[in-house]
Amino acid sequence: RDFVSVGCTKRRGSMCVLAGMATLYEEMPQQKGVIRAEHGPTCMVLRPLAGSPSRTKLTWLLSIDLKGWLPKTIINQVLSQTQVDFANHLR
Numbered sequence: 001r002d003f004v005s006v007g008c009t010k011r012r013g014s015m016c017v018l019a020g021m022a023t024l025y026e027e028m029p030q031q032k033g034v035i036r037a038e039h040g041p042t043c044m045v046l047r048p049l050a051g052s053p054s055r056t057k058l059t060w061l062l063s064i065d066l067k068g069w070l071p072k073t074i075i076n077q078v079l080s081q082t083q084v085d086f087a088n089h090l091r
Contacts, residue, residue, distance in 0.1 A: 001037045001066060004028050014053075019043040039064040058087055 007020035021040020030036045042062055049055040060083055066075055 001035050001068075002031070003037055003039065005039065015045065015047040017043060017045050035067050037064065037066045058090070060087075 004023055004025050005020045006023045007018065009019075010017045020042050022038035040063060042064070043060075045059040046056050049057045062079060062083060064079065
């Protein structure tokens with residue numbers, strides 16, 4: 001799979017927002033034999049945990065279409081576990 005995406009990072013005080021989505025870009029055409037997946041809008045919001053400023057609350061919106069032959073129900077189960085694994089690795 002490959003992705004072509006645009007992203008933006010903004011900081012407002014102690015909050016950080018990372019956002020992105022798939023885009024079309026003529027200089028990066030689809031490649032033969034490679035599935036072009038799409039995502040978006042997707043964002044992560046990181047902010048200090050209320051009452052515990054040394055900890056961070058992560059809110060993650062993930063909208064993705066991996067395309068291909070796998071059923072969406074399986075993809076959605078795997079992606080939700082992937083999000084949990086990612087958050088655990090951040091710790």
